[in-house]
Amino acid sequence: MNTVLGKERTIGGLPVAVVWGYVATLLFMVGDGLEHAWLSPYLIEQGLTVQQSATLFTAYGAVLAIASYFSGVLTEAWGPRRVMIAGMIAWLVGQILFIEFGLKDLNYAVMLPTYAIRGLGYPLFCYSFLVWVTYRSPERILATAxxxxxxxxxxxxxxxxxxxxxxxxxxxxxxxxxxxAIIWVLIGGIVGIFVVKDTKMGKSSANSAKDKFKSLLSGLTICIEKPKVAIGGIVRIINSTGIGAFPIFFPLYLSSEYGYTTEEWLQIWGTMWVANIAFNLVIPYISDRWLGWRNTIMWIGSVGCGVMTLVMLYTPQVFGYNFWAMMLVGIFFGIVLTGYVPLTALVSSMAPDKKGSAMAVVNLGAGLAYFIAPAIVGAFIGSIGVHGVMWIFALLYFVSAILMIFMKLPNEEKQDENVAEKQSGERRELAEIK
Structure with missing residues (x-):
């Protein structure tokens, strides 16, 4: 329902501009993702080696991780609109050069740097918008936003x-x-740039070169000033590392051991993300209204993903080839994965005056997962096999649950102190009576 708060129109409590920003994000990410599922096999079929294809995506991931970090602090220093424009231009330049001078002729020397440039695109565009969302959305529905x-x-x-x-x-x-893909990105980019305004994002916004340089470093210094932000960054790495690693090795395991086809795996994987998207709207609502951010991340996200990782491993061992059993596992995995959604709201609330810096740490964690996931698989798959690697990822999820114990908001800590003081007073009164 459309409402008006003051002079600003809202939909479901969210500013209309934010809602249009979601549309822009979806359109931009369609353009960015059109080749992800087929580019590597296509390049190998055209004559590139597996190692060359892997290096191409590694370079892309390296630039993506850097852009993910700078998206938050640049948003605070320059404003979201400028950063979004920079992301869209970088993506378009990289895409056009990659297609015209690299992909058409299979010129690997051109493909490598141009595809890497393209990696600047969506983190700068989408993550800077996400920082803007954390500033513009009411705290009571921040996880939902x-x-x-x-x-x-x-x-x-x-x-x-x-x-x-x-x-x-x-x-x-x-x-x-x-x-x-260029059409998708252009439409999404224009919509996003039109609706997002360059409002002041926090105290770290400044005009001088010195202050802007300090802002760029603030994503690192804030980890020292507020260790909980650093913990949140680690949890964000774990969040994406496990789920990001499965496509590297698990489809081959299902195919060789149990006879699943590539098409069946893609259906399972795709349905998992459909369930994830559907419950991206449900779990954060429950988190905002009843369960709380920290408990949602700890129990639904961390413990849930740890359990479902093991369920995914052992389901084919128990049922053999059973497409619908694995489909059901995928659906539940997609659902519990949404338990990590409130992490952004939680970490940004740890530094209310430096949300962009805190978001830089979270975004960096998301980017670093692109390195850590294949590194774990490459380091351990040969020695401990699929079972051992899946247990590593399950244990990492459980570790993230333990880390969430330390991620209490100031009001939660104050409540704990009040409870402790009350219990201490009751014990003193009881001792006096005795």
Missing amino acids: VGLFWAAWSGGLYVVGSYFPAFMIPKIGYIGLMWS
Whole structure:
């Protein structure tokens, strides 16, 4: 329902501009994700080696991680609109050069740097918008607002970004599909830039070069000033590392050991993300209204993902080849994964005057997962096998649950102190009576 608070129109308590920003995020991420599911096999079929393809995506991931970090602090220093414009331009430049001078001729020397440049795009565009969301959204629905962002992000990258290529590749081919991505990004970029205003984002916003340099470093210094922000960054790494590693090795395991086809795995994986997007709207609402951010991350996100990692491992051992059993596992995995959504709201609330800096740490954690996930698989798959690697990821999820014990908001700590004082007083009174 549309309402008006003061002079600002809202939808469900969120400013209309924020809602349009979700639309922009979805459209941008469709364009960014059109090639993710097929580019590597395509390049290998065209003559590149597996190592060359892996290096291409590693370079992309390296730039993506750097851009993820700077998205938050640059937003505070320069304002969200400028950072979003920079992200859109970087993506468009990288995409056009990658297609025209790299992909068409399979010129690897050109593909490597141009695809890496493209990695600047969505973190600068989408994550700077996310910082803006944390400032513009009322705290009572902040986790819901963040959940809607991730629903739009995932819907563009994993859902539309998967189904659209499946429909269009037979009609326009791989190169044509890559060109069509530009249209998606342009439309999403223009919508986002139009609705987001360059408002002051926090005390760290400044005009001098010295203050802007300090702002760039604030994402690192805030980890010293507020250790809980650093803990949140570690939890964010764990959040994406486990789920991000599964496509590297688990489909091969299901195929070789139990006879699952690639198409069946893609259906399981895609349905998991559909469930994730649907519950991105439900779990954060429950978190805001009843369960609380920290408990949601600890029990639904961390413990839930740890348990579901092991369920995913042992389901085929118990049931053998059973497509629907694995589909059900995927659905539940997608649901519990949404338990991590309130992490953004929680960490940003740890530094209310430096939300951009805190978000830089969270975004860096998301980017670093692109390195850590394949590193764990590469380091341990040969020695301890699939079972051992899955247990590593399950244990990491359980570790994130333990870390959440220390992530209490100031009001929660004050409540604990009041309870402790009350219990201490009761004990003293009891001792006096005795």
